[in-house]
Amino acid sequence: MPLQNIDGRQLVYIKAVVFILGLLPLIRLTWLGFQDELSANPIEFIEHSTGTWALIFLMVTLSFTPLRLISGVSWPLRLRRMTGLFMFFYACLHFVTYLWLDHWFDWNEITKDIIEHPYVLVGFTAFMLTLPLALTSNNPMQRRLGRHWRRLHKSVYLIAILGVVHFLWLVKKDIREPLIYACVLGILFLVRVYFSLRKSVRGRQEEIG
C-alpha cells in the first residue's frame, strides 16, 4: 500500500500543505473582515470562529493515534506537533479576542467573568493547560523531559474534554453543534480504549498460555 510509508521528501510536501490548510481559517477571517462580512456582531463571529478552529485542530491532533490503531498507518503521527500547535495558535487568537475585543482588557470584569461563570472558567483552564504543552513541543524540550514529556502531554485529553464542555455550556439552547464535538471525542476515546483493552486481554492470554 503506497500510503503505508512515505519518504522524507514526501513528508515535507505534506507538511507544507497542512501548514497552508492550517492558516486558511485565519486567512478567511481576515478576508471576511476586509469585506465587512463578519456578520452584524463581528467580535462574536471572531470569537466563535477561532474557538471552533481550536477545537477542530484539537480533534484532528487526537485522531492520528486512533487512525494508526485502525489502519496501521503511522506517518500522520508526524503531523501531530504541527496540528497541535495550530490548535494552540487558534486558542491564543480566541483568548486574545476575548481579552481585547470583547473586554478591552478590563481586568476587573475579566477576573469576575472567569470566576463567576463556569463555562468561562472551564475554557480558561483549558487554555492554561495548553501553555505547557506548547512550550515543551520542541525537540530539545522533548529530549530534556524524556519520559515525563509523554505524561505531561497526556493532559491533552483533559484539555479536549474541557474544550467541549466549554462549548456545550455556553450555547443558549441548541446544543447540536457542541454535541457533534462531544461525539467525535467520544469515538476517538472509544477506539483507544478498545485497542488498549484488546492489548491487555491478549497479553493476559499469552501469560496464561
Place this chain on the structure above:
Amino acid sequence: MISANKPDVLPSEITPRSVYENRRQFLKAAGFSLATSAVAGLVPAFALAANNPQKIVDITKTDYGRGEKLTSYKDVTTYNNYYEFGSAKGDPVVHAKLFKTHPWSVEITGEVKQEKRISIEDILKLAPLEERVYRMRCVEGWSMVIPWVGFPLSKLIQHAEPTGNAKFVEFTTLADPQQMAGVRIPILDWPYTEGLRMDEAMHPLTILAVGLYGETLSNQNGAPIRLVVPWKYGFKGAKSIVRIHFTENMPITTWMKASPREYGFYANVNPKVPHPRWSQASERRIGGGLLSPRIKTQLFNGYADKVAHLYTGMDLHKNF
C-alpha cells in the same frame, strides 16, 4: 399563491440558487401586481407584506428614542433570533424568505367578552401607526436601536374587551412545520409562547409592531405582526403572532419551560440580575464594528422612569 401542495422542505433548501432567485423575481412581480390592486383600494398595501417589505404611508413620528443612533437596516434584518427559522443568527434571513404572511389573522381567546378572529387588515384599523425608536436588549448580551412602526398593544386589548378575570395576556407565534424548518426540531416546545401581566400589556410603551424603518416587517423580524416590550429582554417579543389569549393565571412561557432556572416570566432587563451562565452588566451595541467597547446595561433597559412603578415592592432577583 405559491403552491397548494406544500413541500416538506423549503424550496430554498433544495433549489439551485439561480433558479431560486429567478423565482423570487417572479414572486416580486406577483407582489407588484397585488400592490397595484392595493392602490386601487381593494386591499390595504400592508397585507401584502409577504416577501418584500413595502413602504408604509401615514406614520406618525414620535419622540421615543430621539437622539439614539439607529442600528443599520442590514444588521436589524440579518442578525436575528427566530428559532422557527433556525437557531443561528443568520438562519432566519435565509429560511424565512418564502414565509407566507398573507392572509393573516389573529385569534382573540380566553377571558374576553367574545372570542373572535381579527384579520390583519382590521387590526391595522384599530389605531394610527406610529414610529417608535426603541432600544432592544437581547438576553445574550447584545443590543440594537430599532425604529419600529406599530401601535400600542392597549388599543388591541380595548378592542378585545377582556373580562375582569383577565390578569395576564399570552401571545402565540405561528408554528408551521411546512414553512418553518426549525419547528421540525424540538429545540423548544413549539409553538412559541410569551406572556405579559395585564398592566405591562396595557403600558403605553408596549407596542404591536408591524414594520420597521418605515416599511412592513421583514419576515425574519416577525412579519406580519409582533410584540415589542422595550424594557424586557428581546425574547419577550413574540413574532408572527397568531393568537392572543387572556387568562387569569400566569402563563408558562416557552423559555420558562426550556430552562426555568435561567428564564423567568418577567425577563426585565436588569444589570444586577445575571443570567446563571453569564453576566448582564454590560452589552455590545450592534454596529460598532471591531473596536467598540461594551456599554453598561441600564435597569429596565433605560426605561426605568416609565416602568419601575410596575414592580414596586417586588424582589427583582426572585422575579427575574
